[in-house]
Amino acid sequence: MSPAKTFEQVRAEQLEYNARRESGYRERALKLFPWICGRCAREFDRRNLSELTVHHVDHNHDNNPSDGSNWELLCLYCHDEEHSKFEAYVRYGSTKESRASAATHNPFAGLKAKMEGKD
Template sequence: MNSPKQPNNAALDRIVANARREADQRATGYRERALGMYPWICGRCAREFTRANLSELTVHHRNHNHDDNPADGSNWELLCLYCHDNEHSRYVDHTGVSAQAAEERQAAATSNPFANLKSLLKRD
């Protein structure tokens, strides 16, 4: 009769430690910090959220700079998906340029990597 295989406690401890470490890393993200800092209510339409529909609540950066994440959360507001989309549409209407298009315009290529391709492909 075969006895049940005993669990490898060291491997289980590593899995649990890894899961806790990953949870701690997620908790340091601005979304998790904002959700812990503010009530789960849309700042525009006042819709309330629970764990069941929390994925529909987003963190909006008031100055539209996603790299500006102060520890006090002063650049964040929680908005539902619909209000967040509306806010970004209003920003595009006001400026005439989306934030993504502005970034793409700044990151234009300044060189041509294929300029010498024909001579490289020539066979002697």
């Protein structure tokens, strides 16, 4: 059994942990940006701040520029949706066609004749 830690040891460990965490990208992003989800515009405060996440726009968690240009704050739900879209893109490719074709179906074709009893 290890000896009990003194208050000073516990406090020193906590201060070191806080310093490491503040240097992380989440803490830097929370200082740079307003606490609002970039997608649904939900506002956050200290009570629910744990529900606000930092999303890497290019999906590279090692790309953390100091100006925050690769980050956006998203709520848990929007962050999950963003990653689901990215996974679908990786798995199935782009859903955007280069050229959309015009619709050819006319649901009202012959409607006037049917209403007049002519068929």
